[in-house]
Amino acid sequence: MTASTAIGERSDRERRIGRVVKGVFLACAVLTVLITVGIIFTLLRDATTFFAQVPVADFLTGTEWKPTQLTGDGEYKFGVLPLLSGTILITVVSAVIALPTGLAAALYLSEFASETTRSVLKPALEILAGIPTIVYGYFALVYITPFLEWIGLPVETFNALSASIVVGVMIIPMVSSISEDALSAVPDDLRQAAYGLGSTKFDTSVRVVVPAAVSGIFSSFVLALSRAIGETMAVTVAAGQTPRMLSILEIDQNLLQSSETITAAMVNVAHAEGGGGTPAYYSMFALGLVLFVFTFSLNIGAEIIRDRLREEYQ
Template identity: 55%
Template sequence: MSTDTTADAITSRPAGREARERLYRYLLFTCAATSIFITVGIVFLLAKDAIDFFTMVSPVEFFTGTTWLLPRNEFGVLPLLTGTLLVTIIAAAIALPIGVAAAVYLSEYASERARSILKPALEILAGIPTVVYGIFALVYVTPFLRIFGLPLNTFNVLSASLMVGIMIIPMVSSLSEDAMSAVPDSLREAAYGIGATKYEVSTGVVIPAAVSGIFSSFILALSRAIGETMIVAVAMGSRSRLFDFANPLQNLWQGNQPMTAAMIQINSADNVSGPGFKSMFAIGLTLFVITFLMNLASNRIAARYREEYN
């Protein structure tokens, strides 16, 4: 057989194969376009109802008001926003260091057998229904913290925030461990070659090399914490409060209401109509913008510090 005939046999494609490839291409494009269309549709409908709300309530009143009381048609979102940020900050203070430490252990210290057991066991936390976390915070965490003399109300910010932090640990640890595992072994071997210890390699080589992936895991976990609903709805109560700068710890002992819990309250109320009902979409749009900006910043920072290895 000649060389030309062999080359033609290798590069040629049967008509049926080309048709299947074309079908797969169109099918995959349809799936991608459908997901984008659904997302755009949700945002459009959310913005449409939010605009209806802002025709009845001034945006200045909504974004600068310090009181959220539906019965009195007071729609200041600042108490809800501060409640959301308070939960997110406390949850981040718990989940980020623990998640990164767990990722370092799984990536650098654990044996293959230990990793095969510990990583799936850690990720089981991500499969627990969030309402279970909320009930656990209400029934067990709050009484436990009271043993240490903390003056916690039945519904309080601290217990809910602790459980939100525990809930997002698997996301931080799993994504960070994946980023650390992607660091080439040649970097580790070079560090060991100049006498570095395992701790020095982990903190001075692996973590800096994987910083873009680690930071992305932080942003995704914080976005998940901001959007958490059931834990805060069960364990934090339903009364919104503006952050008290004069007595910061008091904000942890008492209950509060983040934006997601307020949306549940609005949707479950039978007598809410007009601007009260439409306010749910304004809160949702505000929450969407916050998480969108966080993910946008994550992508920019990850692209800025991403390392490429050949």
């Protein structure tokens, strides 16, 4: 009798503890959503403050970015276009390097590599993603730019090309690991069927496996682009801080010159602005908002593409 009451009390207490504990864990999970809400709220609030001082139209169509130094006509300039073109330039060139290389690595790993090669190659690729971006910036500035000079390119000390090269190398693992997952997820039946029809490994991988995994591959491309757009330190260190409008006709020149991306501009403003309250301070949040909108939509887009892949094989 007494024993059963004791057990009843104990299990009552246990149940209460269990409920509290569950609540705490739930709070931790919800906190992660609050971080996103916090990011969006902060960016919107301070960007709004910025747009109260600088008209949205001036920001979106302005071709000059001089947030902390007065220009000749005694004004600060907050045009996002030069920064946007810097970001696009570096993202596109790094994508040209990373997407084919990453896809090739993924295809090799999933279709051709032996178990031993895989166990070496995969971690080696992961190392590329693990090196801090500031170190990549240092690589670009101190070793790659002089190398480009040595092979005869008339590069400036700070140039978009060296930055693009390191950003490209940095995002290879992102392309290769996600693409490889997609390629490995292609059912073996398809490969067997292709071999049965007399296909070689080359035919099978290029004409059967890659097309079957195309949405996963595409999703890895989109994620890599998003990563390149958000990349900050390598670009700040290697490409310099000269906001410059892209001109399609002189794209080769632009690559060899210094350039400034959205992310680099944020870092440079943060350096110049100690306190807060100036338009330059709030401009960081407007830039942050632009950056967030770009990367967020790309990430969501990649997810939608990947979900479609999952449906195909289930």
